[in-house]
Amino acid sequence: MIGIETKKHSLTSHPLCSALLLCSVVKVPSQHTKKSHNSLPFLSSLHTKMQLFFFFFLLPLYLLHFHHSATAHTLSDYHSLLSFKSTSVTSDPTHFLSSWTPSTPYCTWPGITCDSLNRHVITLNLTSLSLSGTITTLHLPFLTTLSLADNHFYGPIPSSLSSLSFLKYLNLSNNNFNSTFSPQLSQLQNLQVLDFYNNNMTGPLPVSVANMTNLKHLHLGGNFFSGQIPPEYGKWRNIEYLAVSGNELTGTIPPDIGNLKSLKELYIGYYNTYSGGIPPEIGNLSELVRFDAAYCGLSGEIPAEIGKLQKLDTLFLQVNALSGSLTSELGNLKNLKSMDLSNNALSGEVPASFSLLKNLTLLNLFRNKLHGSIPEFIGELPNLEVLQLWENNFTGSIPKSLGQNGKLTLVDLSSNKLTGSLPPDLCFGHKLQTLITLGNFLFGPIPDSLGKCESLTRIRMGDSFLNGSIPKGLFGLPKLTQVELQDNFLSGTFPDSGSISPNLGQITLSNNQLYGPLPPTIGNFTSMQKLLLDGNKFSGPIPPQIGRLQQLSKMDFSHNKFSGSIAKEISHCKLLTFVDLSRNELSGEIPKEIKNMRILNYLNISRNHLVGTIPRSIAAMQSLTSVDFSYNNLSGLVPGTGQFSYFNYTSFLGNPQLCGPYLGPCKEGVANGSQQPHVKGPLSPSLKLLLVIGLLVCSIAFAVVAILKARSLKKAGTRVWKLTAFQRLDFTADDVLDSLKDDYIIGKGGAGIVYKGAMPNGDLVAVKRLPAMSRGSSHDHGFNAEIQTLGRIRHRHIVRLLGFCSNHETNLLVYEYMPNGSLGEVLHGKKGGHLLWDTRYKIAVEAAKGLCYLHHDCSPLIVHRDVKSNNILLDSNFEAHVADFGLAKFLHDSGTSECMSAIAGSYGYIAPEYAYTLKVDEKSDVYSFGVVLLELVTGRKPVGEFGDGVDIVQWVRKLTDSNKEGVLKVLDPRLPSVPTEEVMHVFHVAMLCVEEQAVERPTMREVVQILTELPKPPGSKHGDLTFTESSLTSSNGSESPTTASSKEPNDLEHPPKSSSPDLLLSI
Template sequence: MGPTPRIPVCLLLLFFVQILAIAAETDNQDFVALRALKDMWQNSTPPTWVGSDPCGNGWDGIMCTKSRVTAITLPSMGLTGQLSGDIEGLSELQSLDLSYNKGLTGSLPSQIGSLTNLSNLILVGCSFSGLIPDMFGSLKQLTYLSLNSNRFIGKIPPSIGNLSNLYWLDLAENQLTGTIPVSNKVAPGLDMLVHARHFHFGKNQLSGTIPSQLFSSNMSLIHVLFESNRLNGSIPSTLGLVQSLEVVRLDRNFLSGPVPSNLNNLTNVSQLFLSNNKLTGPVPNLTGMNLLHSVDMSNNSFDTSDVPQWFLTSQSLTTLIMEKTQLQGKVPEALFSLPNLQTVVLRNNQLNGTLDIGTSRSNYLQLIDLQANFIDDYRETESLNIELILVGNPVCEETNVPEKYCKVSQTNLIYSTDQNNCMPVLCSSGQISSPNCKCACPYSGTLVFRAPSFSDLKNSSRYISLEHSLMLSFQTDHLPVDSVSLSNLRMDSVNYLELRLEVFPYGQNYFNRSGILNIGFVMSNQTFKPPKYFGPFYFLGDKYGNFAEGSMTSNKSLNIGIIIGAAAGGSVLVLLLLLAVVYAFFQKRRAERATTENNPFASWDSNKGSGSIPQLKGARCFSFEVLNKCTDKFSEASELGSGGYGKVYKGTLSTGELVAIKRAQQGSTQGGLEFKTEIELLSRVHHKNVVSLLGFCFDQGEQMLVYEYVPNGTLKDSLSGKSGIRMDWTRRLKVSLGTARGLSYLHELANPPIIHRDIKSNNILLDERLNAKVADFGLSKPMGDSEKGHVTTQVKGTMGYMDPEYYMTQQLTEKSDVYSFGVLMLELVTGRRPLERGKYIVREVRTAMDKTKDLYNLHEILDPAIGLGTTLKGLERYVDLAMRCVEEAGADRPTMGEVVKQIENIMQLAGLNPNAESASTSASYEGESKGNFRHPYGSEASDTSGHFSSSKTEPY
């Protein structure tokens, strides 16, 4: 036989490529772009990045919609190299997260500006350098831009001001220089970012003044962090117009001149840092800033003055630091009786006279530092268990002052997570014992809090609360986490609180790549929300190099087959061709099966009232057989409730997890639309005060939604006494706060924002600790980009709770939910349904109110179960807030974010911790009526509230 002809071999190879292209699920342009990224990160990409089908072959960190790549999420993967400009080929990319890869270097390619669908660009803790590309201003869909903890230089691009949807802007801890850009006739600026909530620019080298134009009353900012830069000039008075602000850090700059007198307009600010500047004039008057927790104005050149009166009236104050601020006179005894005070640092001033701490001091007081003043006497009525430092005062020359007060001791900040009632075990090399005493290799990193509102760093309960919040976040996102551990507590030079975090895997000794990617994304994307008193944070994850790898599909055998076939000569061509045909046939069949299995909506029929195919984000698909089994064939014993949509069943999955399954009636067209709406919306939202959607079933003609099981039923049942749970004033405040937080999340943090449209007591569920969860999203409406301010839509909702402005104009806004929540608040204090025997609760309360009398003269209509005869602290302010929520004009109502703040303030004034768990168990709230207990998901046949355009009555 002669030499093998070359042309047939080439044709065969071409034929193979065509067959693979037919079988592949990934768009060819996207594959080429990903291959370019892989080449730039040679030897450091995940081992699953093989083959020509990233969407079909399960490349780690690659998420696709149909054939297009929509997300790349690769935190803590140890990537090295640069970011290729070929990324512009991923034209449908919506999210890019390469955080915690210190090996990623070089400049960012300007081609990123071509990714017009990009909404998340998160590159935290890498080593990128060079200029931030001006082309970023073309990313009109961008909501998250996190470039902190890199090595970027140069100016902040003014074009960022074009990003009208931007919510989060974090450029901190780089080497940025130049001034803060604001708009003019020819260029945009950051003042145009009226929807942004976060300006994080700390630890750079920014210079020039803070432009007065930067701030306005139209802005939505809650964090302004400019600490540790080179900013000069005065603090602009326009800062006082941004009344949504909660944290302000302008410390460690070169700011001068007096502090604006309108700064006390910022009544929502809890942390204010102005220290280490050149500020002059009088000590600022912060009267009215009732939510202030931490104040630091140290090392400025204020006018000499006595201790300001606002020191003594700041009931929320935990930390007061006024070192070297020209204070004089006697330290008032009343200062130390502020109820939440933890730390007072007034060293290097001109304070004098006798120091009297008194006996009614705060229970939380830990440190009083009065070094280098002129205090000449000290009155002690009882032994102090706090740290008092009087070094450098004349009183320390007296012999009657205890020696311990006249020396400075070193404070060791030690905290380490305790074992969970077990004994640590000895582990092999590379593994350590977890809090649950299991050997494992944890995922680790550093948690950094930029403005904690507490200063008692030795209080371990705070860190235990942080651990619980972390575990709750991981569990909510169904991540394989067994436990977390915190250690290595330290406060750095700019008062950032740092903690070492270790996250331990569940069920095995190591995480797989999927686990690390998901945990890293929860931290980099700010999905995790720490307890509020920890303030703004970021996480710097370490490289994880101990993966538990499962079996991986490899295409190497295919490549080898091609090589052998090409070398074998023409005698094998026919055989290879036959194999190729068989291969293509089975690949096509496999792809069709995968499509059917992975797309439960392949048979979704828009002609039957179900609408277009839902766009899902993470909801699990259950087969009918699985749900039929876990409900004992949908037996009557499993039934929890029923309504116009269908029935709700209790089920137990094979894992032992309890679920609530909402099963639509056969042929329910309205149910089909609601089914789609709830899947689309709830698959996007994750919050402890919003009921979690675990999955769905669209199989064998069934439409079912699978939720977490919420054991204590609806708020309506608890208020009516049907559930047997006693709802006193404290519980009602906490339920109000939980509901408000859930709604605030939907309005302000969900993407896109969501209007619930049916807030009522029957749609608020209570878990085992009586925490509130917002449920039933069948009537909810997302706010699209083109729908600015309102959505014109058919009126739906429940009469009595419905916003009259929405009813009259058909224009739905977030303020419509605020109105419904206001009605719910009145229902909570009166125990009455909104419409009862022709009487409307809003009108009844408004008519009965008399603000000159005790409890606003509402004794006759208050619910007796609320605790009449006891002190109902904060009830008047609660009613005031409810009446603001039910103002006729939506513009006169507060936002849900403002409502959350006000309820938190009411709880604090009532002596309650708004962040505390509701109860150890619901059993502690069961009343005497336990014998009459009805299951919380029972039939609502007696409901006469008048549901408008919807007959659903079950809580889910």
């Protein structure tokens, strides 16, 4: 159509064409005219001659001109494409454009579509080719479709694109374009689709786009636009898709949005922080199908007018501050399929009108203040698949009909006040995957039907009053990965049905009334990672088949009646970090083979009947951080080497035949040739008195020295800066001071302000200005000494401290400059999706090596104290370097507490034991590093995304137990493709690092070892797996596409991906 219109225009505008047209309208008069018949022969002859003249002379000239004009246009397209390739594309890693050569017709080039009539380029599609460069001019005057999506183009979007007057489709999403929106682009009056999703655009949302009257699809999400949504956006009459989510918008949502009568999809949430609530005018959007305003600070009540949206099938308002009751008008949404109102402050009961929501597949109301009973009609909703009501105040019993619709896949009713028994038909349709009821007052038996529910992957029903036995067949369900039944009143024996689930990774049966021996078939749980049977009445020997559990990391058999010797086969479980066999009836000697468990941290075999000596090989285990051999019948000398020299004497009490300091003297011959142990014990009163006097004298001496030092500093003045260099530097203190300008600030935080400094020789450095210490601080001398130590550290994965400047009041640290900033900025910024898995894994290993060096190879050893993603910096090659090590303990004196807890670290990274020990050690760093690993896997921040009081560790534990299906639910959805075994491995290491008990965590040396020794089970297919949105929410592929938020608790929706709506198919 475009080519034809252009052709008409050229025909009528050219003089030759005009003459030809004139010829075509000269007609021979009709024989019925009143003119004299004598003139007819003359006119006829004249007309014939004119036709012959134009046909043989003028028409060839015109055709020659038209051919020349068409050739000129095609040559223009040809040269424009080659110019684009040479000037705008600086990197083409897939060599997609290599065939753009003069030797082939440009209309056959890949990515090009031409008009078949005139060979004008009408489509340029270079989507997902990893191209990079900056876009300059693009002179393709007949172009209707332009897509450069999913590449690495950067720089401003050129205003010259406004010359493409026929353009209907413009997609530049998922690139690095920056600067503000050019108003000239609003001249594209034919544009129907404009997609700038996931770039670095800044400034206010463009008002000028409101003048594009034909616009149907506008996606400006995933940028850095700020300010309010312009009221002018209510002017469109044809707009069907509007997304401004994932920006930094503020202000109120304009009621003018209610004028968009054709709107079908509206996305306004995620990272935006609006004030006020949802405007009632939203109810005027009669065509609206999907409304997503999650995670954007909305307050107030849900307007009743939303009930007027008769075509709405998706309503996402989760993670806001909405209050009031659930308006009954929501029951009018007869087409609604997915409703997520979780993580708000909603109160009251579930309205009876919800019984009318017959199409509902997903209902998320968790983390609110709802009360009353769960209505019986909830179980009668015919299409319900996902029901999450956890952390409310629901009372009464669970509807008996729940599950009878045969479609339930996920039920989470935990942390309420529910009573009664479990419904018998929860898995009636054999589609139930996750069942969570923990933290209620439920009683009665577990339904036998759950033992036949082959779709079940997770069952968590701990902390209730359930009784009876474990259903037969439960541990043999083929897809089951996690069973938690702790803190109930279950009785009977450990199930031994013969069939064993190959994927079962956790069994927690703690604190029940189970009894009898463990069956040998327990060795068939080859995927088991946690086996917690403590607090029961299990008896008999520990079966040697336990050694077949190669993935086991935590084993707790304490407080039972196990007898016989400790199975030496336990040593085959190489990944064990925690073993507790205390308070049983075990006998025999301690197996020497325990030494083979190279990452074992915690070993408790106290209160048994063990005999013999403590093997010296166990004392040589560097991984051990806590042991307890107390109250057995052990004898001989306690080893005093290795880790045993640090253990408290209470770990060996209750063994009359053990000897050593504080345990009694050794009998003659027992200690011959043996090193005496250095076991810590109580001090005598006289020694305590001497220590107190010594400390008092030292304190007075330090005080006097500090006063004298302060006076000398005051006399010397505070304006003299001194640069201490730790290597050869080609700049001075004055050069460093020149960087201390607001324009050069590249970061602010609890550890100070960071400036980017350009030195006279061209070197770039990072200058950290630490908060001023209080005058006369006792830390001042210690700081200088510490900095001298830090300045001598040289490691590939530690940011090099080049020097520091001081004027006795202010300290400036000069580091090597890292051009890609911090891991936190990259991962949690709008470009986090471009940080692919290979890079993330490499960063994890490199950062671990840096921390390992600090913990194990420095002299003295250094505890970082503030490990976090913002303290892992990335150089130009995205190689990781650990920064700010050893500084945290000096910040408390300066009064800094912006995001830190004294010397414990940053919020979200602090190990749980700090709350009661107020001590920080290497294991605190390990915990913090585990949080960083979880950030790399999930793409989420440590806190702030999961509701009040919930951090990333708690959130991950809630959703998964290190099995593949669970990890898929928390995996960063921005990752297009990942090696599954590698992701599982890193996730497993992360969960080891964030164990609640410090003794259960590995050392950083062990972390490096585990990370770099990726296990590849025989026969495993270590291939890439591409995840789609549906695979993140459903493991069987049968989940409705409308259940996009059917993830586990607090699994927040991400801003909508840029997609081509149906209307594009016709362009």
